[in-house]
Amino acid sequence: MSLAVWFSLLTASVVISFTPGAGAINTMSNALSQGWRRSIWGIIGQQLALVVHVVVVAAGVGLLVSQSELLFNGIRYAGAAYLVYLGLRLILAKPTAPVADDALDLVDAHEGHWSMIRRGFWVNLLNPKAIVFFLAFIPQFIRLDEPQLPQYLILLATVIVVDVLVMWGFFAAAARPFRRFTRTARGQRTLNTVFGILFIAVAGLLVFLH
Template sequence: MSWSLWWALLGACLLISFTPGAGAVNTMTNALNVGFRRSIWGILGQQAALLIQLLIVAAGLGLVIARSPTAFDVIRYCGAAYLGYLGVRLILSPGQDGDLDVTDRSDESGVSMFVRGLWVNLLNPKAIVFLLAFIPGFVAADRDLPTQYGVIGLTIVAVDVTVMWLFFALLGRMFARVTSSPRSRRRLDVLFGLLFIGVGVMLALM
């Protein structure tokens, strides 16, 4: 891959990563609840999903999913239902001892956040369809395909980790700092819950 093509890839990846979606909401929620540093676990789960989706596209299975309305709809509705579940769970999370305080999730394990991040991104068939349309423009059929896909995968992951952690996670942490009261934190839980549900509805209706 030439440097000019790589710079184009980098610019496209930045635009994609800065576009708000389920991954951004998940990252901000984690940063709000467990802190900036530990939110990286959810981000790594999201990157694992991106790499799996890239492998699916590289193997040609993405084209099967894109051309099969049934397969696409199954993944789409499962993803929408999962996002809706996350949103409802966040909205209905009870306060400690029944008061207005939000449930303490600061001790959530890294594995739990990783798995949630994995499913948030993996159950999004739009990502596979997008990669099918996006990747061919950066792949030359007459050159080494594994190397090209490796460069593309590393670039996508590096950019997404940077944007998610140094922008969306910091944004979520900023919310935590300006909402010191239990009532304010509770309102943020409801807000992020509604955002999860909104993204799920968009996924279901797309």
């Protein structure tokens, strides 16, 4: 992969990562409820799903999904249902004990690492449009007349590093000023409701926008 092609890939990856979606909402929600440092676990889960998406596209399965209305809709509705579930769970969640600031290293881990990883993984995985997007995105940066594995590894590393930096450095960090609202039960309910509605709204877009 030439430097010019890689720079184009880098630029596209930054634009894609800054586009708000379920992953960004999940990251901000984690940062508010679990703290900025611990929000990395959800981001790791999202990156694992991204790896699966790229592998699926590289293996040709993505083309099958994009051309099969039954498969595409099945994954689409499953993804929407999962986002609605997450949204309702947030809206109905009972307030918990306040979480201390990360800066004090006194964060009370209300949720396990694996739970956050799993949720991040499924939030990103159950999005068939991500597969379709990568079908259009990847061919622009992969040359068929050159060894493909190194190219895919460079592409995957670039996309993951950029997404982690944007998610953790921007979206998770952007949630930190609102952490003061987690100090009260009313503030927690308000934030849970807001993010719950956002999850449900993204689910609606997933279902109704083709």
